[in-house]
Amino acid sequence: MVCWPVFLDQQTNSRVVGAVWKTGLDMKDVCDRAIVERMVKEVMVSGEIRAAAQTMAQQLRLDIAEGGSSSSELERLVRYIRELSIKSGRRSIQN
Structure with missing residues (x-):
């Protein structure tokens, strides 16, 4: 996920995606074509982001399954x- 927060809770959510969950990147407050291109490429090739996203997806499947927490x-x-x-x-x- 590439996050570009604009206002309210988007700032916090974007930081969580990038720094805590490590399932994407936070563009902070700057967004131009070069930055977007670089970040999209980085997300697509990052093994760390892919692994974190797969781990999260696996946990979410367990949570929503019959008897799971959700x-x-x-x-x-x-x-x-x-x-x-x-x-x-x-x-x-x-x-």
């Missing part, structure tokens, strides 16, 4: 919303 949290959220809906329905019947 899957479990989504199910928990749906149960919570259903409970709120049932409670709300009971209140309107009582009123």
